[in-house]
Amino acid sequence: xxxxxxxxxxxxxxxxxxxxxxxxxxxxxxxxxxxxxxxxxxxxxxxxxxxxxxxxxxxxxxxxxxxxxxxxxxxxxxxxxxxxxxxxxxxxxxxxxxxxxxxxxxxxxxxxxxxxxxxxxxxxxxxxxxxxxxxxxxxxxxxxxxxxxxxxxxxxxxxxxxxxxxxxxxxxxxxxxxxxxxxxxxxxxxxxxxxxxxxxxxxxxxxxxxxxxxxxxxxxxxxxxxxxxxxxxxxxxxxxxxxxxxxxxxxxxxxxxxxxxxxxxxxxxxxxxxxxxxxxxxxxxxxxxxxxxxxxxxxxxxxxxxxxxxxxxxxxxxxxxxxxxxxxxxxxxxxxxxxxxxxxxxxxxxxxxxxxxxxxxxxxxxxxxxxxxxxxxxxxxxxxxxxxxxxxxxxxxxxxxxxxxxxxxxxxxxxxxxxxxxxxxxxxxxxxxxxxxxxxxxxxxxxxxxxxxxxxxxxxxxxxxxxxxxxxxxxxxxxxxxxxxxxxxxxxxxxxxxxxxxxxxxxxxxxxxxxxxxxxxxxxxxxxxxxxxxxxxxxxxxxxxxxxxxxxxxxxxxxxxxxxxxxxxxxxxxxxxxxxxxxxxxxxxxxxxxxxxxxxxxxxxxxxxxxxxxxxxxxxxxxxxxxxxxxxxxxxxxxxxxxxxxxxxxxxxxxxxxxxxxxxxxxxxxxxxxxxxxxxxxx
Ligand SMILES: *[C@@H]1O[C@H](CO)[C@@H](O)[C@H](O)[C@H]1NC(C)=O
Ligand SMILES: *[C@@H]1O[C@H](CO)[C@@H](O)[C@H](O)[C@H]1NC(C)=O
Ligand SMILES: *[C@@H]1O[C@H](CO)[C@@H](O)[C@H](O)[C@H]1NC(C)=O
Numbered sequence: 218x219x220x221x222x223x224x225x226x227x228x229x230x231x232x233x234x235x236x237x238x239x240x241x242x243x244x245x246x247x248x249x250x251x252x253x254x255x256x257x258x259x260x261x262x263x264x265x266x267x268x269x270x271x272x273x274x275x276x277x278x279x280x281x282x283x284x285x286x287x288x289x290x291x292x293x294x295x296x297x298x299x300x301x302x303x304x305x306x307x308x309x310x311x312x313x314x315x316x317x318x319x320x321x322x323x324x325x326x327x328x329x330x331x332x333x334x335x336x337x338x339x340x341x342x343x344x345x346x347x348x349x350x351x352x353x354x355x356x357x358x359x360x361x362x363x364x365x366x367x368x369x370x371x372x373x374x375x376x377x378x379x380x381x382x383x384x385x386x387x388x389x390x391x392x393x394x395x396x397x398x399x400x401x402x403x404x405x406x407x408x409x410x411x412x413x414x415x416x417x418x419x420x421x422x423x424x425x426x427x428x429x430x431x432x433x434x435x436x437x438x439x440x441x442x443x444x445x446x447x448x449x450x451x452x453x454x455x456x457x458x459x460x461x462x463x464x465x466x467x468x469x470x471x472x473x474x475x476x477x478x479x480x481x482x483x484x485x486x487x488x489x490x491x492x493x494x495x496x497x498x499x500x501x502x503x504x505x506x507x508x509x510x511x512x513x514x515x516x517x518x519x520x521x522x523x524x525x526x527x528x529x530x531x532x533x534x535x536x537x538x539x540x541x542x543x544x545x546x547x548x549x550x551x552x553x554x555x556x557x558x559x560x561x562x563x564x565x566x567x568x569x570x571x572x573x574x575x576x577x578x579x580x581x582x583x584x585x586x587x588x589x590x591x592x593x594x595x596x597x598x599x600x601x602x603x604x605x606x607x608x609x610x611x612x613x614x615x616x617x618x619x620x621x622x623x624x625x626x627x628x629x630x631x632x633x634x635x636x637x638x639x640x641x642x643x644x645x646x647x648x649x650x651x652x653x654x655x656x657x658x659x660x661x662x663x664x665x666x667x668x669x670x671x672x673x674x675x676x677x678x679x680x681x682x683x684x685x686x687x688x689x690x691x692x693x694x695x696x697x698x699x700x701x702x703x704x705x706x707x708x709x710x711x712x713x714x715x716x717x718x719x720x721x722x723x724x725x726x727x728x729x730x731x732x733x734x735x736x737x738x739x740x741x742x743x744x745x746x747x748x749x750x751x752x753x754x755x756x757x758x759x760x761x762x763x764x765x766x767x768x769x770x771x772x773x774x775x776x777x778x779x780x781x782x783x784x785x786x787x788x789x790x791x792x793x794x795x796x797x798x799x800x801x802x803x804x805x806x807x808x809x810x811x812x813x814x815x816x817x818x819x820x821x822x823x824x825x826x827x828x829x830x831x832x833x834x835x836x837x838x839x840x841x842x843x844x845x846x847x848x849x850x851x852x853x854x855x856x857x858x859x860x861x862x863x864x865x866x867x868x869x870x871x872x873x874x875x876x877x878x879x880x881x882x883x884x885x886x887x888x889x890x891x892x893x894x895x896x897x898x899x900x
Contacts (some may be wrong), residue, residue: 278474314357348508662744755866
């Protein structure tokens with residue numbers, strides 16, 4: 218019976234896992250061939266030897282101008298606005314949010330500092346960059362910290378930014394050229410009202426803002442190409458049906474920032490959405506001084522991410538990178554009809570030499586056409602099937618060189634985008650966090666009543682698990698279904714007795730704990746409180762009081778759905794509630810042993826006196842070390858509530874501060890439990 222159940226459980230687990238793998242693979246790989254192809258894919262104009270049908274522009278993200286840290290960010294931004302804008306002469310620069318840092322000096326709190334905004338706007342004014350290019354900036358989550366409403370005078374974006382003065386937060390700019398219209402749509406998904414950090418990390422679009430974005434998308438239907446830009450990657454935006462990805466699916470790319478380089482792990486993060494739209498996260502200006510050069514050449518999009526100060530900057534626009542080919546959004550068939558390889562090369566000093574290599578063989582030295590464009594004639598049919606490599610070596614008069622290479626194809630063969638990057642950008646983190654919470658909540662909190670009502674009394678130390686689910690109550694089948702008996706049965710069969718004893722010991726300790734009313738009810742109710750009750754009440758925004766629940770925040774007469782909170786709830790259960798339960802069970806066990814005077818002498822008697830102190834210390838550490846550790850952790854978490862949201866939030870904080878009081882009270886209760894109360898539980 219038990220082994221049959223075990224096999225069944227393993228089979229179920231394996232099938233769920235394999236289903237998950239198949240589902241994920243389907244989710245993360247886009248079958249671009251099945252998407253409708255671009256209507257002008259095989260129509261002229263074809264890439265040739267002249268400087269037409271060509272447009273390029275820049276993107277910068279996560280500048281984080283801070284009044285406390287790294288003034289070099291500002292100095293370097295000035296350099297970018299003068300030198301780089303002069304060299305590239307882009308018609309527009311897209312700035313995807315987090316213009317200012319808005320963090321306090323200890324980095325725990327957050328507020329809008331006018332001086333940071335003045336600095337940002339000062340750079341734009343001083344360098345005259347807004348007259349030399351269209352500086353398209355939008356807000357990021359840092360620019361929305363501690364802002365009660367969009368019209369608030371603390372929303373400095375309205376005053377100290379290039380686009381904020383228009384009064385719009387999301388907007389569409391149509392760039393008209395003789396060869397076509399190019400649409401740039403900026404998407405602001407910042408929370409409104411904007412709480413202080415940390416509960417202001419994810420983005421949210423309500424139905425009306427999504428409808429506004431849809432109407433902006435509708436304006437772009439006749440454009441040759443639509444580029445979306447925003448601060449938050451789509452995986453970090455909560456939006457109602459049909460969802461943000463559906464609204465931006467007409468765009469060839471969505472350019473974003475926000476995740477920086479994920480702590481140095483991913484200098485680049487690229488992926489493709491289901492509808493064929495590229496999602497390209499740009500690493501930050503803040504620490505990495507990254508920016509991106511993009512070009513639309515004959516309506517095909519190419520880009521390269523570069524670091525400030527690195528020259529020359531090189532971008533091959535034909536044939537474009539095979540990894541970022543989107544047949545549904547660009548006329549890729551034009552590569553096959555093209556007559557020239559096209560390379561853009563930028564440097565403050567004249568470009569001396571552009572050498573092109575195809576499949577590792579020197580192919581030609583490209584000749585200068587005009588501006589940054591270098592071309593050399595080729596016959597695409599020679600590279601007709603499969604993937605090939607193009608490499609370019611560029612040098613300028615100062616002797617600086619750059620080597621750039623990428624795979625390309627003429628027949629539409631594709632190079633795969635990194636799976637891990639796709640997982641990061643295309644996983645629905647909000648749903649995943651909810652799922653993890655449900656699992657952890659079930660294991661950490663809902664298991665308590667199961668233990669209380671489904672196992673008979675056990676002696677401390679756990680003499681026998683066979684009695685679990687035996688007499689006493691009718692829940693033995695439930696335990697069996699949970700696989701506990703089966704697992705222990707298996708342990709019994711295997712040679713090692715240690716795991717079996719370990720499980721028995723803890724099962725009996727925990728079930729004993731749940732049988733003491735004074736401990737069980739507070740513990741269980743507090744666990745259930747986490748997803749239900751308010752976590753704290755206080756100044757979530759300066760001057761505005763609000764209450765934070767797991768499902769969302771009520772503040773300034775508005776409701777902001779809970780986004781990060783599921784992760785916090787998971788941490789609270791995993792790092793506080795479960796450890797507290799375990800610690801109490803240990804204490805109770807220890808207390809009962811003392812009551813029955815069993816271990817008192819036994820452990821110490823045979824030790825030599827000089828080892829006694831040492832043994833006592835080890836014993837204390839084993840019993841309390843763990844408890845002290847997680848209590849300090851919780852104290853530290855409460856401290857961060859104080860730093861982030863002020864004194865009132867710290868004082869009226871059931872989740873953190875009060876939970877410490879509860880823990881202290883429960884620990885006191887365990888230590889003073891009278892013998893009569895527990896005697897009947899122990900046989
Ligand atoms: C832009 O679109 C128009 C039609 O809407 C087309 O005639 C023109 O060739 C396109 N431009 C390019 C560069 O493909
Ligand atoms: C939706 O969000 C926008 C922008 O954040 C806000 O102005 C508007 O009041 C919100 N609408 C509703 C119905 O909450
Ligand atoms: C891309 O992935 C597909 C399967 O997902 C595989 O068949 C193909 O060989 C990969 N291509 C490259 C160039 O790695």
